Amino acid sequence: MSETNTTTASTLYDRLGRRDGIARIARELIKNHLANPLVKTRFAQIQDMDQTERNVTDFFCVGSGGPGSYAGKDMLNTHRGMNISEQEFVSVLDDAMAALETCGVEAPVRHEVLGVLWSMKAEVVRV
Template sequence: MTTTTQTPSLYDRLGKFDGITRIVDDVMEAHLASPVIATRFQASKDLNHAKKMAVEFFCAGCGGPESYSGLDLKIAHTGMNISEQEYMAAMDDILGALEKNHIDAGTSGEVTAVLYSLKGQIIRV
């Protein structure tokens, strides 16, 4: 008899909806304190909506049952002229939030790979 061990989904490893919500809350807190990107988030007309969209995006993108109701990433970021430095600052905040929430290095590495894959839809569009 053979047994197979199935790796839990990224969604599960990030703590499902509640864990991802905590991570996004920590990310937004870090963004608001970041000398590189704080002004972009402080100027947000609806930070709660931004948080909701981030939670939906992460949940849906990590294999969760939630749907993403927001705009396509490229459309959402068009005209914002986000620089490489700003993108890297945001990534640092995300990785810090993962660490704060005790997400293991392998899972953080997967999140990093996903974030790098999205760069072209966010930087200077």
């Protein structure tokens, strides 16, 4: 199999760097959220940031085709009652794209992740 076919056939999990790469992305993402004036107060309230980081990592690992399991809440139940605005949602997506870029994820893969995250909008915004 040629290199191109191998890359094409790999899962998003593989393209994100498997568990280690996704854990780096999760750490960077949370760091970005805590520095983001639009959403930092929501994240600063989190009591157990290590558990949140593990949940984000597990969520992305499983959701991107990797092994393991995710024991956290689903997107709708996580965000229900938070009254998240469209502006906050887009700002969080910007944080995610910046985290991916900082972690060296190539543009086509960043776009793929953006599509996945955008598809969750109805489970996050104003629920």
